[in-house]
Structure formats: structure tokens, C-alpha cells
Amino acid sequence: MMELIIAGIVSVFLILIIAMHAIAKIVNAQKLFFRAFYSFMIILIVLGGVTYTFRDSFIEKLVFPEDIEVFPEETPFAVGHNHGEVAYFKSYAEAVSFSRELNAKSPVYFQKPEIIVWKKTDGLPSEVLQVPLILQLPELQRGAEITSLAMLLHFAGEKVHKLELAEKIRKDTTPLIIEEDRIYFGNPFDGFVGNPYSADEPGFGVYHGPIADLAEVYLPEKIIDMTGASFEDILYPIHNGNPVWTIIHTQFTTLPQSAFQTWLTPSGEEIEATKYHHAVLITGYDEKNVYFNDPLSQEVNQPVPKDQFKLAWTQMGSQAISYVNKEN
Known part of the structure; x- marks a missing residue:
């Protein structure tokens, strides 16, 4: 919509310029026209540059009302729009999607x-x-998820031991049962x-929900589940x-369906697992690579091509967790 409005304004502007030039030619005032035109363009460029430079702070102050101090607990994410209206969301993913629609x-x-x-x-992070x-x-x-969380918490200032996290992580104790044509096991969600x-x-292993809940114990009201x-x-x-906790698989490509096994949970939900x-902790990225700490590798800030990492992350359910700095 915004693109159409801009295109319309530009079209009208060009038509006016052509018409004014034709009139100036008829009345023999072309030099005066060009001087006025150049002065107008200089002013337009300066105003455009100022607007572009301060656009972020201007937009943030413009669209968000000042009388709201805390968001509803059940919808902690918010996007301001339409000069004072606010849309609330349960999840980070929904809120970002709505903002992109605007x-x-x-x-x-x-x-x-x-x-x-x-x-x-539009830019890249300043450093890994x-x-x-x-x-x-x-x-x-089997503690990659737990150990990656330990790294995140340590970096956030919470020096909790990985074994403490392993003890406290919520567990599904459903035993593995293998029958002729069915497998029954627990639910990592x-x-x-x-x-x-x-x-x-x-x-x-375990998925994002129990990890986010456990992280919340150590960083209350700071955890962002971006799944x-x-x-x-x-x-x-x-x-x-702030680093980002993620679930991936170790092949960094799209796995064939044969690499997955399906089982039923006690609630009847099907789980596809490989x-x-x-799980790893993302520490940075640039135009080509994603950098991460792998709890099974001695290499710090291990690089993998961004498109390959994205394939593995997406196939494993697009799971990610981080945190906010309240002082910001």
C-alpha cells in the first residue's frame, strides 16, 4: 500500500514538473524555472536525509501511546500502530509478523x-x-539443550552449573514401549x-518450552521464546x-524422511524425532555464516554457512530462545 502511495506522489510530482517547464518555456522564463527547480531539489534532499536519519526514533515515539506502562501478562508482546492504537500478541513470532505487515x-x-x-x-552485528x-x-x-542453556545463563550473569539445570529441567518419564507397528514414548514439548x-x-531430549520455563527461573521476566x-x-x-539458544540437527542440510522416527505420546500426539x-548457542552472524558454540565441540564461535544452518534449524521446528536486558 505504501509503495503505491509513493508511486502516485512521484507520478504527480513529475507531471507538475513537466507542466511547469512547458509554461516556463512559453513565457520565456526557463532560467528562472531551473534555478527554482534546483533549489527545491536541494531542500527536498536535505529534508529526506534528516527524515531518514531520525526515522526510527520518530516512528517509535509517534505510534506508541505514552499512557501504557505494563502490557497484559497473557499478551506480553505489543506493536504500536495507527497513531496510538496498540495490538497485543501472545508470541514473539505473531508480533513480528504483524509489524512486518505494517x-x-x-x-x-x-x-x-x-x-x-x-x-x-539493515546492518550486521558489530561483533561475534x-x-x-x-x-x-x-x-x-544427552544434554546439549541443557548445556547450551547453561552457556546462555552464564553469559547473562547467572553462573548456574549444567548439572543443576539437568536436575531441575522438567521431565517426561514415560517409558519407551515398542510394539509391532507402534512406538510409545514421552513428549519433548x-x-x-x-x-x-x-x-x-x-x-x-527436550524442546523449547521446558527450556524457556527453566530459564525463566534464573532470568525472571526476561526470557523471550522466539519459536x-x-x-x-x-x-x-x-x-x-545476547546469544540465542536453538534446536538444530547435526547434518546442516534437509534430512530425508527416512532419518526420522515417529512415536506416540501418552496424549496421542505424534512426535517425529531424529x-x-x-542444540547449540548462536553467538553471531555475518553475510555468509552463522557462528555458534556447540556443547560437543572444543571450537568457540564455530562457523557454518547461514543457509545450511537455517535448513537444519527450520527442519527441527524453528525453535529459539533468548533474553532481554531490562536496563535497555
Whole structure:
């Protein structure tokens, strides 16, 4: 819509210029016309530059009302629009999508107007974050999700041990049952499935929900679950100096369906899982690569081509978590 309006204004402007030039030619005032035209263009360029430079602060103040201090608990994300109206959302993904429908003119706020968790950005992060590496082995043979959370919390100032997190993570203790044509097991959306300490026993891991709930214990009212958002949008916290917890798989490509196994949970939900299931902590990105700490690797800020990482992340459910700095 905005593009059509701009195109219409430009068309009218060009028609007026042509008409004025024709009139100036008839009355023999072409020199005066060109001087006026050049002066007008200089003023237009200067005004355009000032508007572009201060567009973000202008838009943020313009579209968000000043009389709202705290957002509803059940809809903690908000987007200001239409000169004072506010749309509230349950999830980060919904809020960012709505803002993009408005041509990303308004940021996404979290809990209160002072906290921005997403806004349109054209540049790259200034640096790759230097997050201390924590390895999951030897104690947590299935603990990539837990150990990646430990790295995130450490970087946020909460020096909690990975084994404390392993003890506190919500668990689904449903035993593995294999019948002739069916497999029954736990639900990683509900809790950690299997034994995080040993790969010799049946197990799988855990998804974003229980991880976000556990992170909230240590960083109350700061955790942002970005699951379901686009890959580009989950990278925004990096610009604020905060790493991003993600679920991926280790092959960094699109896995064939044969790489997945399906089982039923006690509630009847089907879970598709792969032995390549993994979790890492994103520490940065540039035009070509995503950088991350892998709890199974000694390499800090390991690079992988961005498109390959995105494939693995998307196929594993587009799961991502980060946090906000309340002082910002």
C-alpha cells in the first residue's frame, strides 16, 4: 500500500514538473524555472536525509501511546500502530509478523514500552559474542539443550552449573514401549524425554518450552521464546549483545524422511524425532555464516554457512530462545 502511495506522489510530482517547464518555456522564463527547480531539489534532499536519519526514533515515539506502562501478562508482546492504537500478541513470532505487515514501521515491545525486542535493521552485528564455552561431556551425554542453556545463563550473569539445570529441567518419564507397528514414548514439548546423563538408556531430549520455563527461573521476566519466527528475526537479540539458544540437527542440510522416527505420546500426539537432534548457542552472524558454540565441540564461535544452518534449524521446528536486558 505504501509503495503505491509513493508511486502516485512521484507520478504527480513529475507531471507538475513537466507542466511547469512547458509554461516556463512559453513565457520565456526557463532560467528562472531551473534555478527554482534546483533549489527545491536541494531542500527536498536535505529534508529526506534528516527524515531518514531520525526515522526510527520518530516512528517509535509517534505510534506508541505514552499512557501504557505494563502490557497484559497473557499478551506480553505489543506493536504500536495507527497513531496510538496498540495490538497485543501472545508470541514473539505473531508480533513480528504483524509489524512486518505494517512494513516494519513499528518495533515489537515486550512487557512495557521501554523494552524493544525487535525492530527492522539493515546492518550486521558489530561483533561475534565471546560466550564462554561449556561442554556437555562427560556428565551429560544427552544434554546439549541443557548445556547450551547453561552457556546462555552464564553469559547473562547467572553462573548456574549444567548439572543443576539437568536436575531441575522438567521431565517426561514415560517409558519407551515398542510394539509391532507402534512406538510409545514421552513428549519433548512437555519435558526431557529419557536420561540426560547416559546414552546407554533410551532417551531423546527436550524442546523449547521446558527450556524457556527453566530459564525463566534464573532470568525472571526476561526470557523471550522466539519459536515459530523466521530465521532472520530470531537473530535480532545478537544486535543487543545476547546469544540465542536453538534446536538444530547435526547434518546442516534437509534430512530425508527416512532419518526420522515417529512415536506416540501418552496424549496421542505424534512426535517425529531424529538421532541427529542437537542444540547449540548462536553467538553471531555475518553475510555468509552463522557462528555458534556447540556443547560437543572444543571450537568457540564455530562457523557454518547461514543457509545450511537455517535448513537444519527450520527442519527441527524453528525453535529459539533468548533474553532481554531490562536496563535497555
